[in-house]
Amino acid sequence: MNPITGPAQPLTSSRRSGHAATPASPAAPPGVSLQGLGLDYRAGGKLILDGVDCDVPAGTVTALLGPNGAGKSSLLQLLGAVAVPHTGSVQLNGSNLYALRRKERARQLAFVEQRADTDLPLTVLDVVLLGRLPYRSPLAGSSDEDLGVARRSLTAVGLDSFTQRRYGTLSGGERQRVQLAKALAQEPEVLLLDEPTNHLDVNAQLASMELVRSLAAGGVAVLAALHDINIAAAYCDQVIVLQEGKVVAAGPTPEVLTPDLIRRVYGVDAVVLEHPLTGRPLVALCPLPEASLRTASAQPSSRASARAAASPAS
């Protein structure tokens, strides 16, 4: 097993004890934060988001969790100003995001979609250089600075040897990392990621989240929609949980990711453990027992006692 920088080593002390003092505290490093206030969003006559409030502080990684169809992608699009809410507002460091000039917005905020494909025969470097669009007049070519930033972005995602590869020939995971590099080339203060670990193998998943953590350490506010509860548990300071277009829980990861919440939102049984190597929460999942599928309140006593024995947190 090839140890990458993170999971095999213990976390830094600030992160191990970070549950209590996350960088979200008032003494957070200077940076730009993003807030959604009372966001309503409809599509096709259906209410997708219903009065969503959310807060993405500078220097933190926030997970956006929720079952399929909960509205995660829609919320990311509103926060990224690529869609506009029917009511509500988004504040970028206290000022209205939608009133910002488009180029200025794209210099501060980058958005990585879940899937990004093209029929065009673009090279990887071509794709990453798109991230420099907000910095150049439409007539100018790519400057040396643009090239430098693009190459550093590719190095950051571990693809520096891929510059001249055709984007269309890459695997799904490689494409995802190229898209992340494109977002990094925007040199954003706020990074919105829709399923950044999709298509990635385990090694690359952890590497991507390590990269995201290091960006947050540099002051970037990161919001990532995630399916994997354990990725959120291991890497995110905060969690926002969406269910049917509403925020059902939000706050520091260990406080939000309780067995009860996971059971209510995802309909699965969960035990929250402590990761023996990192000290982060570790969620063990299994289907709800049949009895409790019939009557949600019932809990077999054998499970309850097993949970009590297994979970040091409880």
Place this chain on the structure above:
Amino acid sequence: MSLREHPGLKITTTAPGTFAGSLSGRRPMSGVLCGAVLLAALVASVLITVSIGPANLSPLQVLGSILRHLGLRPESFGAAVGLTAIQDGIVWELRLPRLLTAALVGAGLAVSGAVMQALTRNPLADPYLLGLSSGASLGAVAVLLLGAAVLLPVAAFAGAMAAMALTLGLASALGVITPTRTVLAGLAVSALASALASFIIFFSAQGDSYREVLSWLMGSLAAATWGSVAITGVAFALAGTPVLLSGRILDGFAFGDIAAAALGLNVTAIRWLLLGGTAVLTGAMVSVSGSIGFVGLILPHAVRLLTGARHRALLPLSALAGALFMVWADTLARTLFDPREIPVGIITALLGAPVFIVMLWRWRNAS
């Protein structure tokens, strides 16, 4: 915040540099070099193709005639002198305006095709996709056969614009304008305009007007004059120049509207402006040449193979390649079965369709 602040980050890749060795050999050709080669080839081709034909001229004589008409002394450029009045007339009044029109039409159609392919994210998009050609044909047929008191190019241009407006109106009536809706609306408008044009021809044409309408529907430059050069030239300068300069913006559309918006582009405004610009361009071209197919479809793909897909180089190079292609296609149409002339649209389809099939084959292998 900048990437410089955390340069020490190290991430392993799942396939570390496996392909690095084969990369350097596939660097795309430099855009500037490509442009210079194409421009030189275009100038040489115009001189050569003007001399091709029954009048027995040499390229140097052609150059001499052109220089004299431009008020320069041919001798000081090493060009030949001493053309008869008839030869001079053939060069200056017949062949040169026709070839310049061909070049401008080719450039306009190829640029329009490249832009439409980028905006609709559809490799099959071209000026004809949005119903422009059928609209222009309908306008032209109406003038030719119903005798409406409008100049032919104006009628074709109006027909093209009406078809464009109908297509975009239909697409927006279906909801948000998406590439698929635009393409489907274009198909519907195109079918309607073609049917109307055929209907008019069927009931009105007598004798030779069949041939005239046919050459209009299949594309022909036989009637090109300096007036045609003026129409296409002005359209290219006014609508083509801003479109040519939009390359970097078009690059931003590579991954779709949401990704383009996330890069700070005003997607809706850009789409309407650029589609409007290409509509003006295509309408003007179709109004003097009729429906010439495959130029807008094939040439942007061919240029992408040479220089890559970045539009800043692709748009001007497509214009040059389209001009070069049309100059030779029109020369073939004019001389292949001399003294009979065939519609140039037949030549472009005969050359374009096999190229298109080869490209489809390559895509099949690539995916």
